[in-house]
Amino acid sequence: MNTHRIPRSWLMLALGTGGQTASTTALYGLAYLIPAFREDLRVSLAGAGVLVSCPIAGILLGLVGWGVVADRYGERLALGAGLLSAAGAMAGAAVAEGTLVLGVLLVLAGAFGSSVNSASGRLVIGWFPPDRRGVAMGVRQASQPLGTALAAAVMPPLAQYGGLAAALGLSAVLCGATGAATALFAVDPPRSVRPAGARAPAPYREGGHLWRLHGVAAALCVPQFVVTGFALLFLTGARGWSAAAAGAVLAAVNLAGAAVRLLAGWWSDAVGSRIRPMRWLAAATAADLALLTAGAALDSPVGTAALLLASALTVSTNGLHNTAVAEYAGPDWAGRALGVHGMGQHTAIVLVPPLAGALIADRGYPPAFALAAGCAALAVVLLPAADRASRTAWTAPADGDRPRPRAGKAADQCARRASRAGTAGGAPTARR
Incomplete structure (x- = not known):
């Protein structure tokens, strides 16, 4: 190769x-x-x-x-x-x-x-x-x-x-x-040049920005796994669809969800923010799930349409909050921050299906969908007011094709270029 x-x-x-x-x-x-x-x-x-x-x-x-x-x-x-x-x-x-x-x-x-x-x-x-x-x-x-x-x-x-x-x-x-x-x-991406023994400050000591992002991701896992876990049962049991038809439609909707993640990423690049698109998408998810709750309670076709839309909306923010966490944590802490971020999400993955299943078995679908809507609304509230740039910049160049800088003259030149370029969203503005 x-x-x-x-x-x-x-x-x-x-x-x-x-x-x-x-x-x-x-x-x-x-x-x-x-x-x-x-x-x-x-x-x-x-x-x-x-x-x-x-x-x-x-x-x-x-x-x-x-x-x-x-x-x-x-x-x-x-x-x-x-x-x-x-x-x-x-x-x-x-x-x-x-x-x-x-x-x-x-x-x-x-x-x-x-x-x-x-x-x-x-x-x-x-x-x-x-x-x-x-x-x-x-x-x-x-x-x-x-x-x-x-x-x-x-x-x-x-x-x-x-x-x-x-x-x-x-x-x-x-x-x-x-x-x-x-x-x-694989080639490890370039990192900022630091004096020997110097360490970047822990991002968790600089306020609650990362913790709020972790909380947002965990909250948004609830609607995601309520919908993905029980959409098939809802369509076959409450709406009378055949398993084959429901499976085919949900497969198509899940592929649409992958496309929505790409569109959300493009949107965040275009506006230079991860937080703003996340807020709009989380709010849209909460509104759609509220429609789903009402449609399920009233046995309305609106509920079916809202469920299919929710299958794409509930996964739309995954790339955004992961990117926001890594950008703010910086290259010296991103791995650990993403690890903590994933722990909150996987805890929700483990807990949501059995708890939501028990709620549906006891009270029906509307309370479970209402809970999912409430968690999406909670995510809107928990989101930080704005993006924050990391004090430790990622140093990837625009073409993304330069190897890790080595110690010595090349490293000094890389550091000077990064210093002149400044930072934007935790990384220097690209130059050629």
Whole structure:
């Protein structure tokens, strides 16, 4: 592969997106193996649910640690080591005997694979200037619905014809291939030149800006997983759609959600802000979910239309708040900040489906949709008033194709150029 003919920023975006897609397919796609778990392992539905949750538990355990690795030793090491180790754990899971051993290996796969959540975001943001980061992170975030769609399309037939070993083996291959590609071709983005021993100040000591962004992301996970978790049941149970029709429509809407993430990123680049588009999108999500609540209560077609719109709206801000966190934290702290950011979201991922399911079983859909609308409104309130630039600038040039500056004269020249250019949204204005 001749990487010299490919702009380095594009290559890093491809590697980060590929790693995120593989990780999503492997770690979040196990829900599509529930029938195979029950048939091959003879476990109950609750037991199958526990196995599906094992990688999520592992992700929670590994997020901050991999963030530290990415901050201190670079994105290439964190991504390559994490994905290759996840591949090993998944390969072990494919041949594991007994549910206990399988569960432990799935937890390990999640812990290793969580490196992607912190390091791939750093890799993408570090190689793009502020006026292109929103779109770049939108592409990276679009890998999540694409990975889920890949799992939905491939995992069930593989499990049916080849057994669990084939499906879990595919996860190992995907993680191994992307991990090897990262280890071979990834280049850590440039960083600011600092005197020996100097450290950037911890962003958490400078007010509550990051904590508010973490709270916004966790709050917005509630409507996202209420809608994605129960849209199919609502359409088939409350609206009388066939499972095939509902699945086809929801698949199309999820692909539209990936496009909405790209549009949100483009919008944030165009206006030079992550906060303003987030506020409008969160407010639109709250309003749409209020319509969904009313439509569900009144058995109106408005509810169905609002549900389909919500399937795209509720995922629209994911790239924005991840970009805002990394930009403010700066290159010395972005990995850890994204790790903490992901912990809040994954806690919501674990808690929302069972709690919302219990609420729907007891009270019906309207209270659950109302709760989701309230959480979207809470996100609007929690959002900071404006973006804040990090005191530690990302130094990626506009063309994104220059290697990490080395110590000495080249580093001094890079630092002088960054100083003359100034900062915009946590990064210097690009010059040629």
